[in-house]
Amino acid sequence: xxxxxxxxxxxxxxxxxxxxxxxxxxxxxxxxxxxxxxxxxxxxxxxxxxxxxxxxxxxxxxxxxxxxxxxxxxxxxxxxxxxxxxxxxxxxxxxxxxxxxxxxxxxxxxxxxxxxxxxxxxxxxxxxxxxxxxxxxxxxxxxxxxxxxxxxxx
Numbered sequence: 001x002x003x004x005x006x007x008x009x010x011x012x013x014x015x016x017x018x019x020x021x022x023x024x025x026x027x028x029x030x031x032x033x034x035x036x037x038x039x040x041x042x043x044x045x046x047x048x049x050x051x052x053x054x055x056x057x058x059x060x061x062x063x064x065x066x067x068x069x070x071x072x073x074x075x076x077x078x079x080x081x082x083x084x085x086x087x088x089x090x091x092x093x094x095x096x097x098x099x100x101x102x103x104x105x106x107x108x109x110x111x112x113x114x115x116x117x118x119x120x121x122x123x124x125x126x127x128x129x130x131x132x133x134x135x136x137x138x139x140x141x142x143x144x145x146x147x148x149x150x151x152x153x154x
Contacts, residue, residue: 001154002116009121012054015062022107022114025059026124027070028077028086029099038064047106058129059120067114069107072099073130073144087130090139097143104147111154124148 006023015023031048034055038045044064045052054063062068076086088096111117125132125141132141 001111001151003119003151004116005119005123006121010059010062012061012065015068016065019067020115021067022111022117023062023065023068024071024107024117024119024124025062025068026073026120026127026130027060027063027103028074029072030076030078031063031070033058033060033063033077042066044068059122059124069103069110071103071124071144071148073124073127073132083129088132088137088140090137093139093143096140100144100147104150107151108154111151117151117154 010023010025015021031044032052034053036054036056038052038054040050042064043066052064055061060070063070073088074086075081075088075092078086107117125144131137132144134141
């Protein structure tokens with residue numbers, strides 16, 4: 001399976017039209033952000049529940065598309081826990097592993113439907129939102145890096 005990095009920022013229309021590629025986006029455990037409603041008949045709504053939304057910015061703008069799959073780099077995103085207060089920390093490693101393992105199982109299970117896996121242009125690690133990095137969360141980063149490397153062996 002070919003794994004590539006996008007050449008530019010995703011937009012919802014381009015991803016929706018590219019049925020041959022699986023697109024990765026960063027997500028949160030609330031599985032919700034923004035105001036645009038995800039259709040109830042999407043695989044995402046079936047797995048995570050109806051009434052979820054996608055934003056107009058961040059890689060999560062493709063949340064709910066049939067060829068878009070999450071990697072949960074943000075712990076929470078809700079009125080009480082946004083940005084820095086919603087980040088994963090190294091102390092969360094056991095919960096993080098369970099969530100990330102489930103994300104990757106979904107990717108593995110569905111990868112054969114596509115010709116390639118496309119990662120976001122801006123990557124998935126050291127963003128302003130989640131900041132999974134060597135300096136802040138070395139344990140989480142190591143685990144997530146190892147999981148990403150498994151995609152090269154599909």
